[in-house]
Amino acid sequence: MIRKIVIAAAVTGLCTAQPTAQYRHTPHPFKQLKQELATPNAYRNAAGAPGHRYYQQQADYVMRIALDDERQRISGSASIVYTNRSPDPLTYLWLQLDQNIRRPSSEAQLTATSTIDELSTPRALKRTFSALRFEGGFALTKVTDGNDQPLHYAVVGTMMRIDLPQPLREGAAYTLQIDWEYAINDRSAIGGRSGYEYFEEEDNYIYTIAQFFPRMCVYNDVEGWQNKAFLGDGEFALPFGNYKVQITVPSDHVVAATGELTNARQVLTPTQRERWETARQSDQPVFIVTAEEAAANEQQKATDTKTWEFEAQNVRDFAFACSRKFIWDAQGVDQSDNTIMAMSFYPKEGNPLWERYSTRLVAHTLKTYSKFTFDYPYPVAISVHTKRIGMEYPMICFNGGRPNSDGTYSERVKYWMQTVIIHEVGHNYFPMIVNSDERQWTWMDEGLNTFLQYLTEQEWERGYPSMRGPAHLIVDYMKGDKSTIAPIMTNSESILQFGNNAYGKPATALNILRETILGRELFDFAFKTYAQRWMFKHPTPADFFRTMEDASGIDLDWFWRGWFFTNDHCDIALNAVKWFQINTRDPSTEKAFQQQIDERQPKNISELRNRTAIEQTANEANPLLDDRYTGKDPYAVTEAEKAAYSDLKASLSEEELQLLEDRHHFYQMDFTNEGGLVMPLILNITFADESDTLIRIPAEIWRRNPERVSKVFIFQQPVDSVALDPFLETADCDMRNNYWPRRTIPSRFDLFEERSRP
């Protein structure tokens, strides 16, 4: 119902001071993130870029590896050159021995919790015993300096400290020589990011080998040595360097690895080398090893060996896969400065999915991610198929998604396989090149990668059923029980609901930044700035937060605080909409208006009936009973009123007179923040003439009072309805309080019941 705004003769500016109330949400949502982030310094500056004293270490590896296909063991010999570019003299070096997690006495195994219920299935029992019986872990047979002089070392769980005879000073390099061996784990039996898959009927293996050598830890200005134990969830922090690796395998194995194959003449046939060249020029996959050739190859077992040699520049890790079962296809992906070989290695069990999609997905992922970050700087990008996994390494990843044995597959399996490949290939960018500390912050690579994965999926197939990205998909998680929701800024090992916390929520946050807070153009510019600033370097969360603000020009502290540091959710309610027009003070206009209003009011039943039932009252029969009050028309304009109006007009200025003439419609809308997260107010207003308009109000509207705000909107015509967040942009967890007039929103049950009617 419309109400009138009475403007006083002397129009005074309205200014009510807001009371400084104690808000429910502390600290204040708009408090700047000064105390939560490390102070900018010479290593990482206030703009979020590497500072003028930024340094990082380098670790170069020359390795000889032998794979024992009979006993499923790896033995290796490495020469590691570690360069200290920090200003700090180092008296010891730390390395990671990740295979040690497989020892039954490892911290990861000791601290795993279990109940009898959980173990009461054959599968769980088998897995438990397999893990207990497996003799995993590195056996170190040599730890010396470059001159074969033994070095003192201490193994601390999954870490190893090597004590240096002299401190290693700034700019100096030190050579370590380490020999080791270990047993490869059966991934079906005890899991693992690497290991083997055994095909029992054929007695054949697919080896997907990673974390297979002692790897240098990161030493930097933020953590000192990142030597936090490998417990299974927090992944890896690794320095960049150059690798030269020789891998000796049975001569009938096909090997896929990080880097460029430097001895193709020794290990590939002339036909294969020719096909390689054809593939390089082709924008569709070309077989280097066909399905028929692989089928023939997997029938026998070679007893002699071949050594494959690979070189990789500026990578943080090295992984490889080998099998006599591999089909191998490839295509070239052209960029302005180089051509990348996108390749896939898969057993026949992966078909028809793998030959149709894998290499094409690799190519598509490279093109899309490069658009948003930087050109892919490496020579190859590989997708390897083995069962039940998605795991990433520089230039190579291991991916699951297998059809049924008869070649059929469900839609879910297909989309799962495609999502995994996009995601794992995408990891080349985050964290292989933008090399964040995964042990500390899972979200910095998983969240950013999942976000780009979403954009890539949408460009792959229209209507791709992405599970993460759009704001409304995170609602179920965010409105859950708060005791099971940790903020995104939580250490990797302590996260609850890992997938939602470290993958889904940060990916959604970035999508909201892109679609709503910054808009696509500003976001894409800022995100690319971040990627290019920290390419081949080690960023921290503060560097990301600062760069996005610095490059976009939008203060995002409230956004980072709410989305990354709390477990608040978004639920903004449109509580009231009140309609006003200016009172003209002209009695003829206002009295006519009042008459309209009065006529719409309900009348009591007696009055209505009496209008016809009482034909004539005593007063109507006898005019002598009339006086000045009888029969008075309440809506007639009196002379006195007209005079008062003229006097008023005479007392007003030109401007004030104009105000009285104004016929605009004023709407005061009251909003409350029910969920805790302050978010922009996005309003779709529909008018009486069926036109509509979209109004976007930045979140700063909440900066004085984060719990309730009101705003008056002025329109030319009356409003029919208002919808808050009409395009599902803010992850609002309760849409029932978003509409005026209130709408009945059918439940899923209602919709399903409708559909199920015969």
Place this chain on the structure above:
Amino acid sequence: MATTHRYAITIAEMAYDAPKNRIEVSLKVAAHDFEQLLAQVLHRPVHLEEQPDSSKAEHLISTYCEKYLSTHFKLSSGGFPTRFHYLGRELTPHESLYFYFSFSGIHNPKQVTVFSDVMTSLSRDQQNRIHYTYGGVTKSATLSAAQNKATLSFD
């Protein structure tokens, strides 16, 4: 890494329908997890979307779902039991499996006790979140293996 689905949460949205005097429920579970349960019972891997609607396998699965839900999700009102009616299930491409069922004969919709130990046999960390809407107001609770019952009251 991509595979992280230790997704041990189900969400039940319940609403009271006054004209029909029943409480309508949609229960969201992780499709993959429920398939594990089915596989244990049927002793073979199960892919929910691969059962043609009229086949024997589909009938078996449908019957099992109904039995499982009626056993593991119970609702009483004002101290009185209610009648369980299974409506069906729906699989989304987002890996979510929705079950639809209702409870009739609601003695007092303002006081409802829910028992749920859905999926707790798979994982001790399983959490079952319930939301009950009555008269436009929603109340919620989280159930688990340790705490598998909750009463939601309105004044």
